Amino acid sequence: xxxxxxxxxxxxxxxxxxxxxxxxxxxxxxxxxxxxxxxxxxxxxxxxxxxxxxxxxxxxxxxxxxxxxxxxxxxxxxxxxxxxxxxxxxxxxxxxxxxxx
Amino acid sequence: xxxxxxxxxxxxxxxxxxxxxxxxxxxxxxxxxxxxxxxxxxxxxxxxxxxxxxxxxxxxxxxxxxxxxxxxxxxxxxxxxxxxxxxxxxxxxxxxxxxxxxxxxxxxxxxxxxxxxxxxxxxxxxxxxxxxxxxxxxxxxxxxxxxxxxxxxxxxxxxxxxxxxxxxxxxxxxxxxxxxxxxxxxxxxxxxxxxxxxxxxxxxxxxxxxxxxxxxxxxxxxxxxxxxxxxxxxxxxxxxxxxxxxxxxxxxxxxxxxxxxxxxxxxxxxxxxxxxxxxxxxxxxxxxxxxxxxxxxxxxxxxxxxxxxxxxxxxx
Amino acid sequence: xxxxxxxxxxxxxxxxxxxxxxxxxxxxxxxxxxxxxxxxxxxxxxxxxxxxxxxxxxxxxxxxxxxxxxxxxxxxxxxxxxxxxxxxxxxx
Amino acid sequence: xxxxxxxxxxxxxxxxxxxxxxxxxxxxxxxxxxxxxxxxxxxxxxxxxxxxxxxxxxxxxxxxxxxxxxxxxxxxxxxxxxxxxxxxxxxxxxxxxxxx
Numbered sequence: 319x320x321x322x323x324x325x326x327x328x329x330x331x332x333x334x335x336x337x338x339x340x341x342x343x344x345x346x347x348x349x350x351x352x353x354x355x356x357x358x359x360x361x362x363x364x365x366x367x368x369x370x371x372x373x374x375x376x377x378x379x380x381x382x383x384x385x386x387x388x389x390x391x392x393x394x395x396x397x398x399x400x401x402x403x404x405x406x407x408x409x410x411x412x413x414x415x416x417x418x419x
Numbered sequence: 420x421x422x423x424x425x426x427x428x429x430x431x432x433x434x435x436x437x438x439x440x441x442x443x444x445x446x447x448x449x450x451x452x453x454x455x456x457x458x459x460x461x462x463x464x465x466x467x468x469x470x471x472x473x474x475x476x477x478x479x480x481x482x483x484x485x486x487x488x489x490x491x492x493x494x495x496x497x498x499x500x501x502x503x504x505x506x507x508x509x510x511x512x513x514x515x516x517x518x519x520x521x522x523x524x525x526x527x528x529x530x531x532x533x534x535x536x537x538x539x540x541x542x543x544x545x546x547x548x549x550x551x552x553x554x555x556x557x558x559x560x561x562x563x564x565x566x567x568x569x570x571x572x573x574x575x576x577x578x579x580x581x582x583x584x585x586x587x588x589x590x591x592x593x594x595x596x597x598x599x600x601x602x603x604x605x606x607x608x609x610x611x612x613x614x615x616x617x618x619x620x621x622x623x624x625x626x627x628x629x630x631x632x633x634x635x636x637x638x639x640x641x642x643x644x645x646x647x648x649x650x651x652x653x654x655x656x657x658x659x660x661x662x663x664x665x666x667x668x669x670x671x672x673x674x675x676x677x678x679x680x681x682x683x684x685x686x687x688x689x690x691x692x693x694x695x696x697x698x699x700x701x702x703x704x705x706x707x708x709x710x711x712x713x714x715x716x717x718x719x720x721x722x723x724x725x726x727x728x729x730x731x732x733x734x735x
Numbered sequence: 736x737x738x739x740x741x742x743x744x745x746x747x748x749x750x751x752x753x754x755x756x757x758x759x760x761x762x763x764x765x766x767x768x769x770x771x772x773x774x775x776x777x778x779x780x781x782x783x784x785x786x787x788x789x790x791x792x793x794x795x796x797x798x799x800x801x802x803x804x805x806x807x808x809x810x811x812x813x814x815x816x817x818x819x820x821x822x823x824x825x826x827x
Numbered sequence: 828x829x830x831x832x833x834x835x836x837x838x839x840x841x842x843x844x845x846x847x848x849x850x851x852x853x854x855x856x857x858x859x860x861x862x863x864x865x866x867x868x869x870x871x872x873x874x875x876x877x878x879x880x881x882x883x884x885x886x887x888x889x890x891x892x893x894x895x896x897x898x899x900x901x902x903x904x905x906x907x908x909x910x911x912x913x914x915x916x917x918x919x920x921x922x923x924x925x926x927x
Contacts, residue, residue: 320736327739330739334743337777337780340777341750350763350765354769357772364780368784388798391799392802395806396775398598398599398602399810401599403772403809403812406765406813406814410764422741422745430748434838434840434871435840438840439844440758442860444759447857448767449759449764450857451860452758454864459771459801460752463748463781466785466794466797468834468875468878470888472892476892476895478800478801480895482801483805483807485863487815488899489860489906490808492906492907492909492910495913495914496919497919516843517843523839533880538882538885556885557886558889558893561886566889566893569893576901595810595814599813603806609803629895632896633896640807644807644814
């Protein structure tokens with residue numbers, strides 16, 4: 319374990335936490351729209367933190383730039399996908415839950 | 420590396436279970452989603468198996484276009500309303516499937532745990548080809564005739580799909596909406612750049628015509644789905660020429676090498692790298708248009724209908 | 736550190752497999768598409784971690800491809816499946 | 828058990844699941860799903876067995892690379908035929924199977 323590894327570790331651990339949170343949200347939240355919310359936010363944050371951790375560890379600017387670009391692409395794609403899924407679901411007549419269940 | 424082995428076990432167990440679920444679920448949309456999930460898992464499995472070339476194509480097809488093809492077909496065909504078969508019949512069919520694959524499992528079991536294969540021979544002779552990446556050498560040189568015929572198969576499949584779709588009423592897709600349009604406008608040039616990079620590095624690293632072609636083809640499918648955003652309009656004959664380009668260039672090189680007294684597709688050493696790149700570039704364009712054409716209708720027919728919104732094209 | 740990266744990759748892959756439950760549960764077709772979307776994001780993380788752990792930089796290219804093309808299934812779902820059944824398109 | 832053999836057996840099981848799909852369903856799209864799975868299973872067996880050497884044997888990789896694209900074209904053609912059959916007969920099932 320080098321110094322860079324130790325610096326990367328907290329980011330990787332935090333990313334694992336957010337991935338877990340996203341999965342729990344996907345499995346436990348009451349309706350489609352809240353589940354989308356869990357995915358689009360928690361998971362992309364998890365990916366971002368993983369990218370930061372790996373970029374630190376790589377110690378190479380070129381690799382770091384590539385990793386960050388990958389994350390930005392994933393952000394654009396996944397936010398658009400989530401929008402499309404929500405829109406498609408509304409057209410199908412899926413309604414969000416209201417109030418407590 | 421125990422975590423790696425645990426990951427292998429997880430994937431190896433999950434893959435057939437996901438496949439079984441895709442087969443057994445009643446709802447077809449669900450089956451297709453499971454198939455798509457399987458594509459992502461397979462991409463990780465290819466990565467674990469040291470096959471990044473295959474992982475790239477899987478990421479574009481298995482986790483992309485395949486699902487699109489199924490969803491498009493489902494929108495036209497409708498759900499499976501057949502009554503489920505009797506439990507005894509299902510058990511018998513499962514036993515039949517198990518009996519059919521049991522000999523394969525036994526054959527795999529009988530194979531030695533370590534086997535050199537052709538890896539050493541390939542690596543020894545890679546310098547004779549125009550590429551330094553072994554998979555590219557195998558694909559375009561050692562087994563070039565095989566690849567040549569496979570491109571012909573792709574063309575035949577496109578002709579078949581176009582013929583089967585002939586005379587179908589055009590679906591009127593709903594408007595893609597501003598967000599998808601904007602995202603596609605943003606991503607499209609990047610995808611073309613990525614495909615170009617994959618093509619360029621293909622001679623020395625994982626990448627090449629099949630990877631670049633499938634990425635570009637998926638890009639065309641995405642652009643067509645979003646109502647033809649950022650796609651140039653080109654006449655049908657251009658589309659057809661691009662479909663045939665890869666096969667034509669490959670065949671011409673094969674003919675030229677045969678005519679110059681060499682073995683079929685044995686490239687002259689001095690020009691090997693250039694010839695390979697030319698073939699790969701032509702193949703990339705053709706594979707991209709093939710992937711798009713497998714999903715779309717014959718553009719000639721669209722034009723004959725005088726359809727106002729008919730757009731087709733190629734961004735490369 | 737390779738072992739640690741491998742463990743993180745394993746953890747992310749376990750998340751992917753757990754999310755399959757949502758594909759089976761539904762209840763709506765859109766719900767079933769959610770898990771594959773999660774697969775996209777988490778799958779990218781797995782590939783990036785593996786690229787580092789296995790010392791295989793080309794896996795980063797695979798991750799880029801996955802990131803770029805994850806959109807296509809959602810687009811097909813939203814524009815073909817959801818759209819067609821909502822408008823009650825008659826079977827030809 | 829090596830990872831290579833683990834994935835090879837996984838591929839065999841996937842092949843079995845795909846065959847079951849082809850055998851068990853009348854709906855043509857479901858059969859194409861089964862064919863697709865069976866194809867993936869076969870590819871997995873081939874590439875897993877190539878992993879038995881280090882570095883992996885590139886020849887099977889090249890085979891599967893083309894195989895994936897050809898598999899996509901087969902899937903597309905089969906689906907186009909199923910849709911056409913549905914258009915002609917109103918059902919995406921093989922007609923003979925609907926006999927008495």
